[in-house]
Amino acid sequence: EAGVAQSPRYKIIEKRQSVAFWCNPISGHATLYWYQQILGQGPKLLIQFQNNGVVDDSQLPKDRFSAERLKGVDSTLKIQPAKLEDSAVYLCASSSLLGRGSYEQYFGPGTRLTVT
Amino acid sequence: GEDVEQSLFLSVREGDSSVINCTYTDSSSTYLYWYKQEPGAGLQLLTYIFSNMDMKQDQRLTVLLNKKDKHLSLRIADTQTGDSAIYFCAESKQYTGNQFYFGTGTSLTVIP
Numbered sequence: 001e002a003g004v005a006q007s008p009r010y011k012i013i014e015k016r017q018s019v020a021f022w023c024n025p026i027s028g029h030a031t032l033y034w035y036q037q038i039l040g041q042g043p044k045l046l047i048q049f050q051n052n053g054v055v056d057d058s059q060l061p062k063d064r065f066s067a068e069r070l071k072g073v074d075s076t077l078k079i080q081p082a083k084l085e086d087s088a089v090y091l092c093a094s095s096s097l098l099g100r101g102s103y104e105q106y107f108g109p110g111t112r113l114t115v116t
Numbered sequence: 117g118e119d120v121e122q123s124l125f126l127s128v129r130e131g132d133s134s135v136i137n138c139t140y141t142d143s144s145s146t147y148l149y150w151y152k153q154e155p156g157a158g159l160q161l162l163t164y165i166f167s168n169m170d171m172k173q174d175q176r177l178t179v180l181l182n183k184k185d186k187h188l189s190l191r192i193a194d195t196q197t198g199d200s201a202i203y204f205c206a207e208s209k210q211y212t213g214n215q216f217y218f219g220t221g222t223s224l225t226v227i228p
Contacts, residue, residue: 004158033216042120042204042218043159056215091158105216107158 002026004108006092012114018080021111025073025094031055033105034067034077035091043091049075082115089113120205120219127225134192136222138205141186145207148181150190153202153221162190162203192224200226 005024013019025032030051035043046065047057052072060067064083069075079086089110096104119141128134140148146167151159165172165179165188172179178191188205202221209215 040220042206042220044218045215048215093158104161104164105159107160109156109158 004092004094004106006090006108006111008111009109010112010114012116013082015084015115016081018078019082019113020079021077021090021092021113023075023077023092023108025075025092026096026106029094029096029106030072031095032069032075033091033093033095034075035093037089037091037110039088046077046090079113082113084115087113087115120207120217122203122205122219122222124220125223125225127227128195129227130195130197132195134190134195134199134224134226136190136192136203136205136224138188138190138219139186140188140205140207140217140219142207142209142217143183143186144209146209147207148179148188149206149208149216150177150179150188151204151206151218153204155201159204195224195226197226197228200224 007022032049034046036046037043046060047067048055049069052069065079067077089112091110092108093105122138149164150162152162153159163174163177165181176193180189202223204221205219206216
């Protein structure tokens, strides 16, 4: 099966500019996640969707970050305006049920954002 | 909140065993996972363990869970150069929206 697709793979912008990332999850996966991974750290969950509804966005900086999953399939994550500290890899993942309430996440390759 | 900690670096010789350790704070965690991340790639699930298990073995990988001490370890037998990567442990809770919390990652270097 095709994996999680993300684009672009790399993006360089100046602070205060806007940027958008796109994610196409594995077909049939209802749950979609966006993570921020700062260099040298583990992924931090930004937002989690179940179909087109938001399950958890408690760590999303809502003054500048937004995300949507309008038809319950593809998703976009936007940053407006970007700050230097937003430089990170943005990972998208989707999940399927492993059994007994456990889910396996499949990760995309990520988008590396550099804010100058 | 959840806090998952790992040592940052580990270096082993090819053919030796590697042991990567992880501690977590949330005793209600139901599942614990080990992920591998190679340079420029996303995370790949290696194995996972349910919290009522003490050990799980999968080919060269052995996971040990000490729930009392909230300590998780991953042992890689006969470590190969292809095992060089960053390893993350993660925890989640059953049926609570599948929120995952990741550790800081351990960078494993295998010396030929």
